Amino acid sequence: MTGPLLIQYGTQAQKDFFLPRILSGEHVWCQGYSEPNAGSDLASLRTSARRDGDDFIVNGQKIWTTLAHCANWILLLVRTSTDEAKRQKGITVLLVDMTTAGCTVRPIPNLRNEADFCEVFFDNVRVPAANVVGEIDQGWALAKAVLGHERIFLGAPSRPEYAIKRLERLAQDRGAFDDPGFVARYAKLRLDLYDLSAAFERFARVLRAGGVLGADVSVLKIFCSELYQRITEEMLTVAGEEARLWDDLHTGAGDVDAMNLYLDSRAPTIFGGSNEIQKGVLAKGVLGLPSSF
Structure with missing residues (x-):
């Protein structure tokens, strides 16, 4: 997401330095957007520069x-001015070397005691x-341009494709394809995945x-994100x-991490802008309906 942003908005010096290294x-980049009091309401961010x-x-x-x-650079949103009446004004994008003095990272364990997310603190970072x-x-x-790239990235069919292959492996091993009810549900999931792939390709062509x-x-x-949840x-x-919290399930074709995938599928409806926020974006930006944000 940093690369496309620099291609579109970066200086020539920034492109020459950062793009080859990406x-x-x-x-390795991470994205410094959300704050404890500025998640879906990103315009209320308070990290100052x-x-x-x-x-x-x-x-x-x-x-x-x-x-x-795992990152050594962060694409950071900061507030450089508080004088503007509109909160969206006064926000600036910075490229920050995370090895700089004053930058501290603290991992946040998830339900499987693995670290996917982190807190990042900035204490007089130059x-x-x-x-x-x-x-x-x-x-x-x-x-907002970065979020557009993020949403096509988060809408890529890779997660549901991975999950449905594991579902097929487990269903074959447990004899679920002998159950007409399962076959009907599986067919709907598979067709929805075809639709998702076609929609993704449409945006990718743009x-x-x-x-x-x-x-x-x-x-x-x-x-x-909703299809990923239904598959898991x-x-x-x-x-x-x-399906237990810690154990992978053994099949003749290899292990299936069923509970891990189920837990993983909870997060995408929240991160990258919750699905409720996305529906508000569609209501305002596509249907022209009134919006409170």
Whole structure:
């Protein structure tokens, strides 16, 4: 998501420095958006960046930062001005080296005691002003552009495809395909996955042609995350009382991590903008309905 943002809004110097390192894997990025009091209501973020000569001094906290403990750079939204009446004004995008003094990462264990998300703290972190993307105080448009790329990424059919292969493996081993009720439910899931893949390809063609994604890309995120949940719920139905919190299920074709996938499928309807927020985006941006945000 950082690469497309720099291609569209970055300076030539930023493109020359960062893009090759993104492609090589030398730079691993995380996304510093959500805060303890600014999640779906992102415009209320409070992490501050104060200008000090050729640097900005950053103070604040981000939370639910995916794989921040594996990253060495963070795409950071900060507040550089509080004078504007509209909260979306006064937000700036910074590129921050996470090895800089004052940057601290604390992993957050999930239900399986694994770390996917993190808290990130900034205590007088110095960031060169050259690392500002776009205009100072005008970062809201850039933040929304990143979210457009995020929603097609989060709407990719990879998670449901992975899950349905595990469902098939488990169902074959447990004899579920002998049950007409299961076959009917499985057929609906498979057809929905075909529909999701077709919709994803439609949006991908827009990007390949150099176009810009509109608000309707939120459809992908909703459809994909809810389908992922339905597939993993069916997996637990097939597994029955075998589906325990810590144990993978053994089949002749390999293990199936049924409960882990079920737990994993809870998160995508929340992160990246909750599905309720996505429906509000569709109502306002596509259907032209009134909105409270």
